[in-house]
Amino acid sequence: VGSRTLARRLPVTLSPATVRNVMADLEDMGLLFSPHTSAGRLPTETGLRLYVDGLLEVGNLTEDERANIKSQCAGTSSSVEGLLEQATQTLSGLAHCASLVIAPKTESPLKHIEFVHLSPGRALVILVTESGVVENRIMEIPADLPASALVQATNYLSAKLVGNNIADAYDGIMAELENQRAELDVLTAKLVEGGLATWAGGDTGSGGSLIVRGQAHLLEDVNLITDLERIRGLFSALETKEQMLRILSMADRADGVQIFIGADNTLFNVSGCSMVVKSYRNEQQQIIGAVGVIGPTRMNYSRIIPMVDYTADLIGGYIGLGAGR
Template sequence: MTFLPGAAPTLSLSDLDSRARDIFRHVVETYLETGEPVGSRTVSKGGVHLSPASIRNTMQDLTHLGLLGAPHTSAGRLPTHAGLRLFVDGLLEVGDLAEEERRTIDARLFAKGGSFEDVMNEASAILSGLAGGAGVVSAPVRDAGVKHVEFIALGSDQALAVMVFEDGTVENRLMRRPVGLTPSALTEASNFLAARLAGRTLAETRLEMRSELDRARRELDETAARLVEDGLAAWSGGEDADRALIVRGRANLLSEPGAMEDLERVRMLFDDLEQKEQLVGLLDNVREAQGVRIFIGAETRLFSLSGSAVIAAPYMTGRQKVLGAIGVIGPARLNYARVIPLVDYTAKVLGKLLDG
């Protein structure tokens, strides 16, 4: 497993002697576990065999270096965003998922395999539930031409919209079936779209979609035209503002330690999560990475004010073609050691499922 920093720190671990490194690690690990400022006595009881006064002096040095900060004069210390970055890049020990967690993720995602939208929803929900932040997933950018389009009846009130792309990927969407839609109208709608989309990307046909809807209303049965309209609306043309973006688990952000005392930060984070275009853009940056990518605080313009962290990874086909990105957004004190392998594994399973 590899993961990439969002931005390079100004300090490296080689700038710290062994004592400072040991104390720094204890402060950060304790803070990530408790969410509270850490005092010198806490560090001395945690296995650092130095007097509280010696520890306090070293913590003061780390504060001058910009790695630790204090919420007020009499409090203990907590890591700054620069300190968290240094810890994540050089001291963090990333574990692996338990086999039971792997089976749970596999089972939940493959149970939703019949619907592209359901798979994305479930992947986001899995991460929000297991990681404790907000789970987020961006839909793939479809840059391959369309090979086949078909609507399939599923009972009296549902239809399955199937789009096969020239790169071999398949996208399925469950849709409401218009009342009175006959088998012949279903075939008529499929043929209408197939003739106009074959060999072209969704982005290429985006500007023509409005006229296609007008043409469908004139040329097709009323129910078939409605199905075509719903089908075109269900598929994204590739623009950030229109691509599917699923965010689950916002309520988790309110249950974090200190959230109720820092409601302004939580409010700003909620506002950030509503900035769809910027959030899609951030996840698209992750698409260039070959592993998990981590952003802390001001390393992203979007989350600089709320001081939040993003842990995200691309999901891709077996041929290493990147489809989209998935991740977790939460406070800077996310449990990085746990969330990184969760995001990494979920991204791999999601890519495998969508590739299939």
């Protein structure tokens, strides 16, 4: 912004020269910078941090905005995964930024598990937890797999998993399969192993999955090759399990919405990007996931913070009630 523009908009009468002097002082303090000689000043990441921590006035969502987010998140999905997918899309669309949700791992004891044939080469694995959460995953199966194998796999896993959670039973089931003590034929044993892998993701102790949507918003203002490389690096970081766990760990450090600005954001070490994130909890007030927005450091914090805050509380409430009930 230039000094003349500021002088016109200020509620007090100051000359452009006075404004330039003040801006020069702020630049010396490292709070503003000028991208090139003839340009106006822009806030540095330090300046933005000062603004967000001490000067920002966070707005409230209107009743219409709350109703809009709630209706879009609820949608018609009967699964937690569907709820989180819709929440991510909704938040990205409203904030005009990329959004992310860390999905909770299935820790509640299981009430029902079933393999359902969909089409040649595809089956649906259905899990219902004792808390009422319904989860559906599609897995690939041999095209000629007989229906009896699906029934046998369902019966075997029901006996092992109902009343337990996957993480607790995983090692014992895999040991039985490896030692051929499960009394299953080869095809059914592979089906059981594939079903467990679909749910456990090969890592039963490190949390759920990461959903990211709206990445295209990060490319809207990319003008330089260096900016493009920076965004590519961010995309790569978001694809790693380690980053997902770090996001959840950072969100766990304090209650409420957390704001990470620019290069001081140790999650990505990416200059020019900020993240607004909040964890969500189950009925026992345990942190089970997080929801957030990633965008340019100049994002509209006063609008995005209440969006993230409300969406996180909404997700926690739906999961606590049991999605699909």
